[in-house]
Amino acid sequence: MRTPFLPVPEPVAFTVFGVDIMWYAIMITTGIVMGTLLAYRRAPRYGIDPERVLDMILYCVPASIVGARTYYVIFEWDRYKNDLIQVFNIRGGGMAIHGALIVALALGAYIVRRWKQKPFDWFDLFAPGIALGQAIGRWGNYFNSEAHGGPTDLPWAIYADGEFVHPTFLYESVWCLLLCIALVLYERKHGRSKFSGQIFCLYGFFYSLERYFVEGLRTDSLWIGPFRQAQLISLGTMAACAVLYFVLRKRAEKAAEGPAAEEDAEEPEAEEQASDEPAETEEISAEPEESPSADEPSADEEPAQAEDLQ
Helix, strand or coil: CCCCCCCCCCCEEEEECCEEEEHHHHHHHHHHHHHHHHHHHHHHHHCCCHHHHHHHHHHHHHHHHHHHHHHHHHHCHHHHCCCHHHHHCCCCCCCCHHHHHHHHHHHHHHHHHHCCCCHHHHHHHHHHHHHHHHHHHCHHHHHCCCCCECECCCCCCEEECCEEECCHHHHHHHHHHHHHHHHHHHHHHHCCCCCCCHHHHHHHHHHHHHHHHHHCCECCCCEECCEEHHHHHHHHHHHHHHHHHHHHHHHHHHHHHHHHHHHHHHHHHHHHHHHHHHHHHHHHHHCCCCCCCCCCCCCCHHHHHHHHHC
């Protein structure tokens, strides 16, 4: 029999007091922790207090889990409508990353505005960490034998559902890891993003580019009519990020030109003032000295008058 690229996984990691601890939960948790640590370390580059990063995580992680599960259940309602208790059973999988991102970004933007800070600075800060978290968390799909592709003869095929299939979780994991590294290296080279929102737009565009193509290989896609919803979301996200990238860059360029234009306007005024000062001095020095009055005797006349008196 052909040997799979990766061994057939066991979903249960270990058991504690009769409760099975799933590899899926371990990988998701590890991804969250590693992404948080990356954001915590990078926070000073954005003038953000690292402790605020932890505060944000405490708000957004629970909300994103709810969002991910809700999003998945909405598109798989036929599976849960007759057994509603299973809606709350997230230990066996059934989470959608798009639902998690939508809720986390919306809540994060609201919180940051309450803190009177710029949302796009925070989005830039977290983007590489999100990619890292996805790279690690995707391995939870491997242990659950889910989120894989159709049959293939490629040498890196994995064995699932009785056949050799595309390891689509692995494709996304590798891509997200490379994306995280690329974003961090770009930031180090250029010293933070060139404008607020740049790193976030790059993440959104390139993650969606990968997701669009990999989604086409999967056999467990969520659907909107005849379309895979993840592909529609990816196309919309790529378009939105491309437009947002140029809008934010143009806005940043105009903001930078404003102070420069004011400085250029002030320089001629200063030069004119400097050139006027010597002219005024010359005018003052050119004024004629007053001649002595006719009633006042000169120095030459005084001795003569003295002689007459003698």
